[in-house]
Amino acid sequence: MFEFKFNIRQLDLALIQLAEELKTTVTDGELIFPGDPATGYIRHFLLPNDLDTIIIDLSLTDGMWINRQKTDLEYYVFICEEIISDHTYAKIDGVKPEPSTGLAANVYLVSFLSDLRQYASAGSTVRGIRVILSPEWLASYLHVSELDEVLQRYLALKSKSVHVREMDYETHRLLEELLRPPVEGPLRNAYLENRIMMILEIFFSWLSQQMSVLSMTVKMTKDDIARIIQVEKALLSDLSRAPSITDLSKLIAVSASKLKKQFRDMYGLPPYEYFQQQRMQKAKEMLMVDQLTVKQVGNSLGYSNLSNFTLAFRKVFNENPGEMKKKSIK
Amino acid sequence: MIVFQTDHPDFHISLKKFASALGTSLSHDTLHLPQHYGNGYLRALRMPNGLSVCIIDVAAETAMELHRSAVEPYFFVLSFDEIYIKKTAVHIIGNEKTEHFPPLFSAAFLNSTMFHDTAILTEGCTVYSVKIIFDGKWMQRYLGIDGEDKLVKRYLALRTKKLLLEPLDGTYRNHMDELISADINNPVYFAIIENRVMLLIERFFSRLLKRAGKLPLYRIEQSDIYKMMTVEAELTRDFSSPAPTIEALSDKFDISVSKLKRQFRQVYGSSVYDYFQQLRMEKAKKLLLTGHYTIKEVGYQMAYHNISNFSRAFKKAYQFLPSELQNFRKKTAVRIISDD
Numbered sequence: 001m002f003e004f005k006f007n008i009r010q011l012d013l014a015l016i017q018l019a020e021e022l023k024t025t026v027t028d029g030e031l032i033f034p035g036d037p038a039t040g041y042i043r044h045f046l047l048p049n050d051l052d053t054i055i056i057d058l059s060l061t062d063g064m065w066i067n068r069q070k071t072d073l074e075y076y077v078f079i080c081e082e083i084i085s086d087h088t089y090a091k092i093d094g095v096k097p098e099p100s101t102g103l104a105a106n107v108y109l110v111s112f113l114s115d116l117r118q119y120a121s122a123g124s125t126v127r128g129i130r131v132i133l134s135p136e137w138l139a140s141y142l143h144v145s146e147l148d149e150v151l152q153r154y155l156a157l158k159s160k161s162v163h164v165r166e167m168d169y170e171t172h173r174l175l176e177e178l179l180r181p182p183v184e185g186p187l188r189n190a191y192l193e194n195r196i197m198m199i200l201e202i203f204f205s206w207l208s209q210q211m212s213v214l215s216m217t218v219k220m221t222k223d224d225i226a227r228i229i230q231v232e233k234a235l236l237s238d239l240s241r242a243p244s245i246t247d248l249s250k251l252i253a254v255s256a257s258k259l260k261k262q263f264r265d266m267y268g269l270p271p272y273e274y275f276q277q278q279r280m281q282k283a284k285e286m287l288m289v290d291q292l293t294v295k296q297v298g299n300s301l302g303y304s305n306l307s308n309f310t311l312a313f314r315k316v317f318n319e320n321p322g323e324m325k326k327k328s329i330k
Numbered sequence: 331m332i333v334f335q336t337d338h339p340d341f342h343i344s345l346k347k348f349a350s351a352l353g354t355s356l357s358h359d360t361l362h363l364p365q366h367y368g369n370g371y372l373r374a375l376r377m378p379n380g381l382s383v384c385i386i387d388v389a390a391e392t393a394m395e396l397h398r399s400a401v402e403p404y405f406f407v408l409s410f411d412e413i414y415i416k417k418t419a420v421h422i423i424g425n426e427k428t429e430h431f432p433p434l435f436s437a438a439f440l441n442s443t444m445f446h447d448t449a450i451l452t453e454g455c456t457v458y459s460v461k462i463i464f465d466g467k468w469m470q471r472y473l474g475i476d477g478e479d480k481l482v483k484r485y486l487a488l489r490t491k492k493l494l495l496e497p498l499d500g501t502y503r504n505h506m507d508e509l510i511s512a513d514i515n516n517p518v519y520f521a522i523i524e525n526r527v528m529l530l531i532e533r534f535f536s537r538l539l540k541r542a543g544k545l546p547l548y549r550i551e552q553s554d555i556y557k558m559m560t561v562e563a564e565l566t567r568d569f570s571s572p573a574p575t576i577e578a579l580s581d582k583f584d585i586s587v588s589k590l591k592r593q594f595r596q597v598y599g600s601s602v603y604d605y606f607q608q609l610r611m612e613k614a615k616k617l618l619l620t621g622h623y624t625i626k627e628v629g630y631q632m633a634y635h636n637i638s639n640f641s642r643a644f645k646k647a648y649q650f651l652p653s654e655l656q657n658f659r660k661k662t663a664v665r666i667i668s669d670d
Contacts, residue, residue, distance in 0.1 A: 048379070049378070140378045191532060191536075194525065198529075
């Protein structure tokens with residue numbers, strides 16, 4: 001299993017770090033993978049309109065974790081990829097969607113304020129692009145001053161159905177064009193930029209449509225959204241102890257019933273269930289990745305009674321923590 | 331008759347002046363032609379990447395004479411013009427004059443502001459056009475082409491007499507249509523405009539560079555190129571009925587069948603029927619992608635009264651069936667896996 005963690009903004013620098021871990025180098029913006037954990041390449045481009053971008057075409061020979069750790073920078077990473085895999089998922093701030101098998105062709109946007117972990121198993125093929133977008137860039141190129149609210153709303157949504165866009169035909173076609181050997185010559189960068197810009201246009205025009213539909217069903221102002229985001233942060237600040245609804249509603253000076261409703265609108269679950277799901281995800285991670293014992297995990301997540309912990313875990317995963325841990329060791 | 335003179339290369343500034351000369355003003359960067367002059371609008375936009383763009387969709391009742399003085403340091407002007415001409419249209423660059431005749435002038439060309447430029451349109455012209463201005467620095471940064479590039483210099487030096495026309499084909503027109511029909515209230519309006527403008531530029535320059543060794547581009551007379559523009563327009567006017575036969579076209583435009591076939595290929599790069607078919611399938615694909623029509627409906631609109639004929643023709647063009655367009659994801663998976 002190969003794991004790569006990084007938190008720098010610039011993709012070219014991240015690529016150099018990755019190359020170092022692979023004990024190889026980046027040449028002319030290109031990192032050729034050495035065969036383990038993958039074959040293929042990642043190419044970096046700084047486009048004429050200042051977009052920082054990479055093109056990825058990899059076949060994995062080992063399982064791979066990529067983790068962009070959260071920072072306090074207000075940037076976004078735009079991801080457009082086709083992954084063919086037995087087992088793959090992207091986990092944002094600990095929210096793990098159902099892993100997919102077969103072809104996952106998705107387009108989505110993640111804030112730098114969130115932690116992004118992506119996993120794909122050995123044998124997977126990963127082809128796609130990734131673009132770093134700053135709020136200034138979005139404002140000037142997409143004239144998204146109004147999109148500000150739209151973006152906030154979008155990023156707050158973590159339920160997969162709204163968050164991730166299944167790739168459409170046009171995007172797929174453009175991606176294919178990007179993955180072809182680049183046309184050398186003076187127009188090379190224009191060629192790449194134009195296709196990447198078209199992909200962004202398709203995504204953002206979809207996004208603004210989606211969000212305007214959503215705003216009709218979910219009536220929340222920009223301030224409401226900001227407050228609920230604050231609640232979510234407070235709720236998850238300590239996974240060993242859930243704050244009460246009363247405490248939370250005091251925090252943002254909103255009635256308990258309004259808070260519960262708006263929280264559900266944004267995160268798809270009532271606050272306590274949401275907390276519980278995050279807590280059990282964390283538990284699973286500690287068991288499987290950090291290899292802690294059931295007792296250690298239960299205790300550190302605030303369960304003094306282990307059978308309560310086992311019950312809670314079972315409720316989320318339909319499996320006892322001990323059984324799951326055994327599987328991971330196997 | 332409207333006579334207008336500007337000495338500024340920026341479209342927005344010129345358009346403002348033009349508006350006040352017509353006794354009106356811009357609203358949302360747009361000049362709506364006052365009714366007694368005709369119909370339609372001119373729009374001048376400044377793109378985030380520094381391009382100055384002018385979009386024209388106008389049916390003019392009055393004759394027009396538009397002058398732009400030479401500007402130093404000079405800018406490049408790339409035009410995509412589709413002009414339906416009633417009597418004549420004259421374009422004077424420096425001291426060289428070209429006259430265009432009815433019915434149609436439909437081409438892209440690159441120009442610079444090095445010379446005084448005059449366009450004289452007689453009354454009743456319909457202008458559908460996208461014009462783009464940039465300087466040498468922009469060209470270097472975005473296109474990687476040096477403004478002092480030999481090819482570009484040679485191209486510009488040819489000016490009008492052997493004006494290097496790039497006749498507009500279906501692909502150019504497609505970008506223009508998407509650009510001109512974009513809704514200004516769309517939140518991503520500027521991205522739509524800029525992206526289509528960039529695609530127009532990319533295509534123009536990549537074709538120019540590809541043929542770098544071969545200036546002038548065509549070995550046929552300019553008047554014959556104009557004739558082909560008219561043939562092309564007739565050929566692609568209407569996809570809801572079958573393609574006109576070559577004989578019908580040759581009769582209509584008074585040109586021999588063999589000359590028509592040869593010259594059409596020289597100008598548009600493929601045979602008359604292949605060209606028609608390619609555009610027809612592009613159009614079908616676009617209609618299908620809107621999701622508003624069934625395959626049968628699209629087939630009908632493209633003059634196929636038999637679905638399986640339509641599907642077969644579509645598959646020939648794209649290697650997959652119209653029904654697979656929506657489900658292309660499954661298809662991709664199968665294809666990629668089978669590659670291994």
